[in-house]
Amino acid sequence: MTTPDSDSLLAEQLLRLTRRVHRIQKHHLERSGLGVTPAQARLLRTLAHCDSPPRMADLAERLEVVPRAVTTLVDGLEGSGKVRRVPDPTNRRVIRIELTEDGRKALRQLRGARMSAAEEILDPxxxxxxxxxxxxxxxxxxxxxxxxxxxxxxxxxxxxxxxxQGQGHNC
Structure with a gap:
């Protein structure tokens, strides 16, 4: 049986763990030398799970952020050659975002950084x-x-x- 005090303690422990996970992942990202922020890494991972290049609005929905935030993330990743904007084949007014080969390479390195962070967190x-x-x-x-x-x-x-299971997503 839980009490309000024990639930409050659990909530605080979860928040502290979340902050620790973010801190450790950020540290491992910085050590990877990729120059990718945690938010950019999340966008790259989301792109990797899409069946086809998504629209910016689709990414914003999947990431649960405002579209402007996605634009900023894509601008940074496009500037470093990890993603590119491509016109939709059926509607040239629609722009889709796809991973480049450099983006796929970065994802492989990011997975290594995430695994190192997970090992550090779960070691005890x-x-x-x-x-x-x-x-x-x-x-x-x-x-x-x-x-x-x-x-x-x-x-x-x-x-x-x-x-x-990491099932594919339409995005």
Whole structure:
């Protein structure tokens, strides 16, 4: 049974962990020497999961930011040769954003930096603790409880098919 105090403590721990994750990822990004900000890295990762080059509005929606923020990010990435603006083949007034070869190369390096950051963050945990944390984070991210109360404890139900897998996105 949780209390308001324990929920408040959990919320504070989650916020502190989020700040630590951002700090460590930023440090690893800086060490990579790519000259990519965390927000630009997120945009590159989003592009990599799109089935076809998205419109700026699609990126803004996926990133949950205002379109102007995407324009600024794309300007920076385009200036460094990691993305390019291309006209839509069916409507030349529509501009789409696609990864360049330099962008794909940067993504591979970014994955390495992210893996290093993840290893640093998760280092104190055992394999079992990592599995438990993964299940708990899935439940929190999805916002749907996967447990049914049984004798004061939660019992894990089967995971939904396809959950947690990096499925392609239309963008």
């Amino acid at each position: 945990l055992t394999d079992l603790e990592r599995q438990v944390l993964s299940g708990l984070l899935d439940a929190l991210v999805d916002g749907t409880p996967e447990r049914t109360p049984k004798h004061g404890q939660g019992q894990r139900q089967g995971q939904e098919q396809g959950r947690g």
